[in-house]
Amino acid sequence: xxxxxGRRRQIAPDPSFAARFEELTRRLSEPQPLxxxxxxxxxxxxxxxxxxxxxxxxxxxxxxxxVNRPMRLAEPRPVAVELLAPYRLGGEQAHRLVFLNGRFxxxxxxxxxxxxxxxxxxxxxxxxxxxxxxxHSLDALDDGRSFTxxxxxxVEDGAWxxxxxxxxxxxxxxxxxxTSGREEAVMAHPRCILRLGPxxxxxxxxxxxxxxxxxxxxxxxxxxxxxxxxxxxxxxxxFAGANQTLLAKLDGExxxxxxxxxxxxxxxxxxxxxxxxxxxxxxxxxxLLAGVALPRAHETVDNFVRVHHRAxxxxxxxxxxxxxxxxxxxxxxxxxxxxxxxxxxxxxQKNDNLLLGDNAEVDTKPExxxxxxxxxxxxxxxxxxxxxxxxxxxxxxxxxxxTSRALLMHAFAREVIDRLRDESARALAxxxxxxxxxxxxxxxxxxxxxxxx
Amino acid sequence: xxxxxETVREVTASEYKYGFTTPVEEERFPPGLNEDVVxxxxxxxxxxxxxxxxxxxxxxxxxxxxxxxxxxxxxxxIDFQAISYFAAPKQKVRPKSLDEIDxxxxxxxxxxxxxxxxxxxxxxxxxxxxxxxxxxxxxxxKKLEELGIIFCSISEAVREHPELVRKYLGSVVPPGDNFxxxxxxxVFSDGSFVYVPKGVxxxxxxxxxxxxxxxxxxxxxxxxxxxxxxxxxxxxxxxxAPMRDEHQLHAAVVELxxxxxxxxxxxxxxxxxxxxxxxxxxxxxxVTKRGLCRGRRSKISWTQVETGSAITWKYPSCILQGDDSxxxxxxxxxxxxxxxxxxxTKMIHIGKRTRSRIVSKGIAAGRSDNTYRGLVRVxxxxxxxxxxxxxxxxxxxxxxxxxxxxxxxxxxxxxRCEHEATTSKISEDQLFYCRQRGISEEDAVALIxxxxxxxxxxxxxxxxxxxxxxxxxxxLEGSVG
Numbered sequence: 001x002x003x004x005x006g007r008r009r010q011i012a013p014d015p016s017f018a019a020r021f022e023e024l025t026r027r028l029s030e031p032q033p034l035x036x037x038x039x040x041x042x043x044x045x046x047x048x049x050x051x052x053x054x055x056x057x058x059x060x061x062x063x064x065x066x067v068n069r070p071m072r073l074a075e076p077r078p079v080a081v082e083l084l085a086p087y088r089l090g091g092e093q094a095h096r097l098v099f100l101n102g103r104f105x106x107x108x109x110x111x112x113x114x115x116x117x118x119x120x121x122x123x124x125x126x127x128x129x130x131x132x133x134x135x136h137s138l139d140a141l142d143d144g145r146s147f148t149x150x151x152x153x154x155v156e157d158g159a160w161x162x163x164x165x166x167x168x169x170x171x172x173x174x175x176x177x178x179t180s181g182r183e184e185a186v187m188a189h190p191r192c193i194l195r196l197g198p199x200x201x202x203x204x205x206x207x208x209x210x211x212x213x214x215x216x217x218x219x220x221x222x223x224x225x226x227x228x229x230x231x232x233x234x235x236x237x238x239f240a241g242a243n244q245t246l247l248a249k250l251d252g253e254x255x256x257x258x259x260x261x262x263x264x265x266x267x268x269x270x271x272x273x274x275x276x277x278x279x280x281x282x283x284x285x286x287x288l289l290a291g292v293a294l295p296r297a298h299e300t301v302d303n304f305v306r307v308h309h310r311a312x313x314x315x316x317x318x319x320x321x322x323x324x325x326x327x328x329x330x331x332x333x334x335x336x337x338x339x340x341x342x343x344x345x346x347x348x349q350k351n352d353n354l355l356l357g358d359n360a361e362v363d364t365k366p367e368x369x370x371x372x373x374x375x376x377x378x379x380x381x382x383x384x385x386x387x388x389x390x391x392x393x394x395x396x397x398x399x400x401x402x403t404s405r406a407l408l409m410h411a412f413a414r415e416v417i418d419r420l421r422d423e424s425a426r427a428l429a430x431x432x433x434x435x436x437x438x439x440x441x442x443x444x445x446x447x448x449x450x451x452x453x
Numbered sequence: 454x455x456x457x458x459e460t461v462r463e464v465t466a467s468e469y470k471y472g473f474t475t476p477v478e479e480e481r482f483p484p485g486l487n488e489d490v491v492x493x494x495x496x497x498x499x500x501x502x503x504x505x506x507x508x509x510x511x512x513x514x515x516x517x518x519x520x521x522x523x524x525x526x527x528x529x530x531i532d533f534q535a536i537s538y539f540a541a542p543k544q545k546v547r548p549k550s551l552d553e554i555d556x557x558x559x560x561x562x563x564x565x566x567x568x569x570x571x572x573x574x575x576x577x578x579x580x581x582x583x584x585x586x587x588x589x590x591x592x593x594x595k596k597l598e599e600l601g602i603i604f605c606s607i608s609e610a611v612r613e614h615p616e617l618v619r620k621y622l623g624s625v626v627p628p629g630d631n632f633x634x635x636x637x638x639x640v641f642s643d644g645s646f647v648y649v650p651k652g653v654x655x656x657x658x659x660x661x662x663x664x665x666x667x668x669x670x671x672x673x674x675x676x677x678x679x680x681x682x683x684x685x686x687x688x689x690x691x692x693x694a695p696m697r698d699e700h701q702l703h704a705a706v707v708e709l710x711x712x713x714x715x716x717x718x719x720x721x722x723x724x725x726x727x728x729x730x731x732x733x734x735x736x737x738x739x740v741t742k743r744g745l746c747r748g749r750r751s752k753i754s755w756t757q758v759e760t761g762s763a764i765t766w767k768y769p770s771c772i773l774q775g776d777d778s779x780x781x782x783x784x785x786x787x788x789x790x791x792x793x794x795x796x797x798t799k800m801i802h803i804g805k806r807t808r809s810r811i812v813s814k815g816i817a818a819g820r821s822d823n824t825y826r827g828l829v830r831v832x833x834x835x836x837x838x839x840x841x842x843x844x845x846x847x848x849x850x851x852x853x854x855x856x857x858x859x860x861x862x863x864x865x866x867x868x869r870c871e872h873e874a875t876t877s878k879i880s881e882d883q884l885f886y887c888r889q890r891g892i893s894e895e896d897a898v899a900l901i902x903x904x905x906x907x908x909x910x911x912x913x914x915x916x917x918x919x920x921x922x923x924x925x926x927x928x929l930e931g932s933v934g
């Protein structure tokens with residue numbers, strides 16, 4: 001019997017989820033269409049269950065322990081402004097939405113300079129003013145993933161962001177998510193819906209910061225759509241707490257000649273899973289994804305990527321790296337799907353891993369699924385310790401072992417960090433990475449904090 | 454290269470030239486599978502009680518198991534009760550000399566281009582012929598015996614060398630390993646057995662030729678090869694089947710065991726009937742092949758050329774247990790029309806400084822689907838393990854699919870793993886270059902494809918390389934222009 005259970009692809013969610021759902025619907029008492037959409041999503045969540053490692057999408061990561069347990073719905077907890085200062089990115093001119101435990105905090109946000117080019121509404125407000133629109137959006141995304149359904153059922157806040165046609169914003173927009181808990185485990189399910197009209201341009205900085213030692217789950221869903229010729233640079237920085245789980249689902253739609261550049265840096269978090277499904281629907285679109293993760297201790301970072309080429313002449317590139325120390329675990333499961341007729345597609349995928357801990361593990365699965373012949377697709381994956389000859393080169397020039405190692409690791413991570421669009425995001429990422437790689441390397445002097453903020 | 458072009462020309466009208474059936478009298482069980490059938494099968498073969506029990510245990514395991522559904526290939530559910538689990542050419546006693554073999558069977562192998570006698574003398578290849586479920590002849594036995602090499606059918610090995618069979622059977626692929634391995638363990642009818650004693654280098658290629666002849670049957674053969682310390686053996690496997698509208702199941706199990714300093718080279722040219730242009734008929738080739746490098750510095754090398762079968766679904770694997778052991782996998786998989794292939798390998802690194810190399814070439818044409826699925830797993834104990842994987846896919850036509858699904862799992866920091874894969878079509882430049890020099894398009898494609906596969910072809914023993922190159926041409930016929 002035990003074996004049978006062990007072989008199941010999903011397990012039933014903890015009964016406390018039902019209690020939380022009831023609690024939430026009672027508290028919000030929303031109008032019919034929205035309440036129904038939530039109920040449908042919640043039923044779907046129960047139907048899908050919590051995936052086990054028998055589920056191919058979760059083959060390398062056990063999510064059940066982190067997620068399937070009683071958790072309270074997170075309350076917004078006040079946070080000292082000074083604590084946030086280092087994470088306020090994008091410079092003076094940036095628009096900034098701050099979320100405390102998944103709830104929009106207007107007093108900490110910078111929305112004063114928002115004008116007609118960009119519309120920003122908190123999801124809680126949208127639920128009050130246009131419940132049918134939110135209900136429609138929740139219904140629109142059913143990807144067969146239980147956590148997406150759970151998000152739709154329990155979402156309390158987030159952002160609805162729309163850029164009118166032709167709006168090109170020079171200043172970035174930052175979404176800053178702060179998660180902090182006390183003793184009890186809490187969960188938050190924010191959702192962001194981002195729509196870029198034709199020929200829009202935006203730099204989006206998404207930052208996740210975990211404060212405190214308490215266990216917490218952030219289950220974020222981002223729905224993205226880029227109209228013809230739109231451009232979105234998406235810098236994602238995750239600095240989650242040692243006992244925090246971050247599940248970030250991104251669902252994106254790219255239309256003709258649109259360009260999407262995403263760069264992710266993950267430093268910290270018990271479990272950080274970024275899952276993305278990007279669909280190229282129009283010709284000559286471009287989708288560039290890069291990421292670097294530095295799991296250590298017992299941390300797990302899991303990247304799950306699906307890029308669909310449904311239209312010809314498009315280009316996609318995935319480049320994910322990791323530096324794994326101690327008992328850290330890095331997972332990359334990327335897939336390029338070239339659908340029939342998507343000729344002249346160029347798609348690349350690369351996963352490089354530095355395995356530094358004696359008990360560390362790397363699992364990688366770069367997949368190609370191709371149904372059109374006139375394409376150029378390739379992938380590569382590597383995994384090893386630092387290159388002995390490169391170390392020798394540096395040591396022969398008088399650098400000590402620690403410095404040599406740090407220098408090589410730093411260079412390895414730098415390739416991704418340099419791709420961050422926003423300068424302040426780059427500086428912060430650099431700082432966090434340098435701090436993580438160890439302070440014993442005098443050559444790698446960290447930038448002062450002031451410059452980063 | 455010249456051969457491929459010649460062959461493509463030669464066979465432009467032909468499709469599957471091994472599609473004939475042989476009218477031999479045969480003995481077979483009625484369709485269906487239950488414990489009784491397993492018992493009767495075992496009894497019919499005069500097996501000892503331990504083997505009957507072993508089969509029954511496997512059968513009970515199998516009944517508990519479900520057909521896996523993770524594979525990329527699609528096929529309607531198989532009715533395991535509609536298959537006859539034993540079909541054998543009728544013959545009371547096993548022929549004492551080759552002259553006693555049923556002339557019809559002899560003619561079949563002649564048509565396949567392997568006259569038993571000639572091959573024996575000319576090629577110097579020792580061959581075990583498996584016709585439907587039963588091994589019909591083994592050549593060169595005497596000469597091998599002088600060296601202490603045992604090469605016989607597995608039924609014979611059960612009778613003559615029970616201690617060896619009992620020791621190693623199921624030691625690499627346990628009966629409950631997977632759905633089809635369990636089925637095979639319960640109903641395997643025959644197959645080849647090889648034992649190479651300590652320090653002996655087998656002087657000739659050993660070979661098995663498999664043929665499915667009877668309709669409504671499946672073939673479940675079992676191959677067991679043991680290379681004792683310091684020995685070497687090269688083993689070839691070839692297969693064909695008649696053209697039929699029904700799908701036939703071929704669920705074999707191959708187990709290789711290499712002890713200290715031993716080397717096994719296993720080559721397959723798989724040319725089972727692939728079905729017709731519309732995807733009717735053809736063999737389901739669901740095979741479990743696994744090698745265990747048990748000894749230090751042992752080596753197992755798989756080379757396969759997969760051109761046939763409606764569905765190919767197999768992963769010849771190496772378990773690199775001994776320190777410094779080496780695993781290799783070279784594969785060409787060609788699919789055309791409605792063929793489906795989901796094939797690749799597994800390299801499990803356990804011992805220190807174990808090395809593995811994977812070269813896989815997939816060619817998809819017509820409406821076929823060609824998937825490489827592979828696993829490289831480096832366990833924590835595999836200090837200094839090394840892997841290099843290369844898989845390339847070639848697409849011919851816009852209705853086919855080529856997929857690559859590699860799994861790389863590394864738990865030792867001193868290991869070094871590299872994986873690279875590409876997918877593309879035949880380059881216009883290369884085609885243009887050939888066409889400009891007066892080579893027709895079809896010839897040019899054959900030329901380029903052969904070049905694409907060269908790395909793997911070079912690994913094949915000579916006799917097979919020629920055949921494999923020809924097959925490549927035939928398989929891709931009608932896919933260009």
